[in-house]
Amino acid sequence: MDAAGGGGEEVFVTYAQIGAYFSLLALEGPSAQDRIDRIVPYLISLLPPPFVPAPDADADESSDSDDDHFSLTSSDDDIAAPADGPAVDPAAQDGDGQDHISRLPDDLLSNIVSCLPTNEAARTMVLSTRWRSVWAATPLLVDDTHLRAADRHAVRALSRCVAAHPGPVRAVRVTHTSFHRQEYALERLVASLAAKNVQDLILFNRPWPLDMPLPDDILSCGSLTRLYIGFWRFPDTAAHQPAFPNLHELGLFHSIIEDRDVDALLAHCSKLRILSFAMAYSCGSRLRIRSSSLRVMMEWRCGFNEIIVEDAPCLERLLFHSISDRRPVRIVNAPRLEVLGFLDLQIHALEIGGIVIRAGMNVRASAMLPSLKILAVKVQFSHATEAKMLHTLLRCFPHLQTLHVMVVYASY
Amino acid sequence: MAATPADASSSSSEAVVGGEKSNKMITLISSDGESFEATEEAAKMSVTIKHMIEDGCADDGIPLPNVPAKILSMVIEYCNKHAADADDTNKHVADPADADEDDDNNNNNASAGEKEDLKSFDASLVAVDQATLFDIILAANFLSIKGLLDLACQKVADDIKDKSVEEVREIFKIENDFTKEEEEAVRKENAWAFNE
Numbered sequence: 001m002d003a004a005g006g007g008g009e010e011v012f013v014t015y016a017q018i019g020a021y022f023s024l025l026a027l028e029g030p031s032a033q034d035r036i037d038r039i040v041p042y043l044i045s046l047l048p049p050p051f052v053p054a055p056d057a058d059a060d061e062s063s064d065s066d067d068d069h070f071s072l073t074s075s076d077d078d079i080a081a082p083a084d085g086p087a088v089d090p091a092a093q094d095g096d097g098q099d100h101i102s103r104l105p106d107d108l109l110s111n112i113v114s115c116l117p118t119n120e121a122a123r124t125m126v127l128s129t130r131w132r133s134v135w136a137a138t139p140l141l142v143d144d145t146h147l148r149a150a151d152r153h154a155v156r157a158l159s160r161c162v163a164a165h166p167g168p169v170r171a172v173r174v175t176h177t178s179f180h181r182q183e184y185a186l187e188r189l190v191a192s193l194a195a196k197n198v199q200d201l202i203l204f205n206r207p208w209p210l211d212m213p214l215p216d217d218i219l220s221c222g223s224l225t226r227l228y229i230g231f232w233r234f235p236d237t238a239a240h241q242p243a244f245p246n247l248h249e250l251g252l253f254h255s256i257i258e259d260r261d262v263d264a265l266l267a268h269c270s271k272l273r274i275l276s277f278a279m280a281y282s283c284g285s286r287l288r289i290r291s292s293s294l295r296v297m298m299e300w301r302c303g304f305n306e307i308i309v310e311d312a313p314c315l316e317r318l319l320f321h322s323i324s325d326r327r328p329v330r331i332v333n334a335p336r337l338e339v340l341g342f343l344d345l346q347i348h349a350l351e352i353g354g355i356v357i358r359a360g361m362n363v364r365a366s367a368m369l370p371s372l373k374i375l376a377v378k379v380q381f382s383h384a385t386e387a388k389m390l391h392t393l394l395r396c397f398p399h400l401q402t403l404h405v406m407v408v409y410a411s412y
Numbered sequence: 413m414a415a416t417p418a419d420a421s422s423s424s425s426e427a428v429v430g431g432e433k434s435n436k437m438i439t440l441i442s443s444d445g446e447s448f449e450a451t452e453e454a455a456k457m458s459v460t461i462k463h464m465i466e467d468g469c470a471d472d473g474i475p476l477p478n479v480p481a482k483i484l485s486m487v488i489e490y491c492n493k494h495a496a497d498a499d500d501t502n503k504h505v506a507d508p509a510d511a512d513e514d515d516d517n518n519n520n521n522a523s524a525g526e527k528e529d530l531k532s533f534d535a536s537l538v539a540v541d542q543a544t545l546f547d548i549i550l551a552a553n554f555l556s557i558k559g560l561l562d563l564a565c566q567k568v569a570d571d572i573k574d575k576s577v578e579e580v581r582e583i584f585k586i587e588n589d590f591t592k593e594e595e596e597a598v599r600k601e602n603a604w605a606f607n608e
Binding site for chain 1: 542543545546550553561562566568569572573577580581585587589595598601604605
């Protein structure tokens with residue numbers, strides 16, 4: 001899975017360049033299409049789970065959202081599982097021919113509507129005039145896997161669904177829709193979501209292309225508490241300042257974003273707790289963490305040239321799954337860091353408090369992280385320096401409780 | 413702990429079992445005057461009751477004028493079952509650093525089995541007639557028992573899923589008070605939901 005930035009010299013600015021890069025890779029291995037077809041489900045599997053599981057639709061379309069997936073960073077795991085018991089014959093429930101459901105107050109009817117997939121939830125509006133107002137008053141939940149519109153009309157169905165609802169929009173999950181050549185509809189959709197105070201947004205563009213611009217209005221979605229984007233080019237924050245005062249969780253998956261825009265996001269998200277990057281391939285970039293609120297930072301298969309934890313007083317977990325070239329990981333100020341890993345001794349050149357950690361060195365107090373409790377390392381023991389480095393590292397973490405070691409075997 | 417009807421005039425008894433949690437018994441009184449006993453731990457699954465206990469209003473039994481006996485006994489059954497499960501979960505999560513791999517697998521298998529039990533318990537609890545199901549929803553809402561409310565609402569949603577609008581109206585006896593023109597207009601405005 002080498003789709004992320006390999007060379008370190010290339011900077012992708014146009015779709016043509018990205019397309020050419022993929023074609024180059026295709027000369028030696030699976031085609032660009034095959035590669036992307038494998039990447040997309042992987043990235044979707046890292047997302048928080050859907051709030052309402054997709055109805056049993058065609059196996060080919062919905063299989064990636066229904067598979068067992070783990071979420072490394074989700075803070076939301078309260079979902080009522082559908083009861084798996086014996087299917088109840090509806091006739092058996094038909095007691096006395098009376099309308100009992102109408103005894104429930106509107107807010108409880110809203111609860112029930114919120115348990116339904118998007119299209120079925122909407123259909124309740126036609127049950128009776130009362131149910132129509134219940135639907136309008138129920139915060140909208142949209143999942144594009146629930147809208148069985150044919151591909152061509154997916155964007156239209158999505159836009160109409162959001163436009164027709166008075167709001168607010170509680171959550172939107174778009175993982176199966178391609179917005180190619182639908183820039184106008186995309187812009188209207190994002191503007192509508194911003195206007196309707198969307199709280200939870202997962203917005204993926206299905207390739208191709210890989211660098212479709214995400215509309216500026218995304219930066220105006222001021223009610224967002226959770227945002228995951230995939231396969232976009234992030235808008236320019238210098239032109240349009242981000243307004244995310246409530247954002248707790250942010251995920252930037254396979255998207256192109258400039259360093260200064262990442263800096264701007266961190267500066268303007270004063271409540272951000274969880275930040276994830278997956279397959280970011282804007283090469284030549286350095287990731288600089290300055291955040292007074294961040295608790296968890298995760299990087300998965302990205303090609304950053306440098307990672308600096310400059311000022312993160314609340315950071316508790318720093319998680320990597322890095323690939324490609326060697327890069328420095330500089331931890332300057334992270335006094336509460338408890339979990340660090342996987343530190344790949346071949347790829348990561350660790351620096352603590354400004355001191356480069358060298359195998360066999362004498363570890364001074366300023367090169368220690370006393371807060372660290374759990375460390376995970378990836379090490380090739382046949383490589384003498386790496387083995388020695390592991391030994392030195394352990395002296396940097398005097399209060400370590402758990403050490404996970406992933407052994408890499410030399411492959412020649 | 414099965415819920416047993418007790419003499420309405422008896423005060424709640426105190427029985428401390430084991431050293432871990434105080435298993436003080438709380439008396440709950442249904443709308444039709446029946447008394448039920450539940451452990452404090454189970455009763456506190458209801459946020460409403462939890463607040464009353466903490467405010468010291470629970471000593472002479474808690475009257476629940478909105479909840480009939482039949483429903484209250486089901487609610488208590490749910491709370492007993494799930495309070496026990498919550499306790500077990502807490503024990504397993506004690507110290508991840510201690511567990512070696514074998515332990516982890518055993519723990520996971522044990523809780524997997526328990527989870528299955530809980531799922532079938534939950535499923536049979538809500539496999540009831542409509543009137544009862546909606547009474548459970550109303551009670552769970554009044555008592556603020558999130559797990560039970562979600563469970564019962566999901567059951568209703570499951571009964572609505574995959575059915576046509578007409579079928580749903582029939583099952584729940586919902587009267588359609590739209591005029592033909594109104595209904596058509598709504599369907600047309602929201603074609604994205606109605607046309608597949």
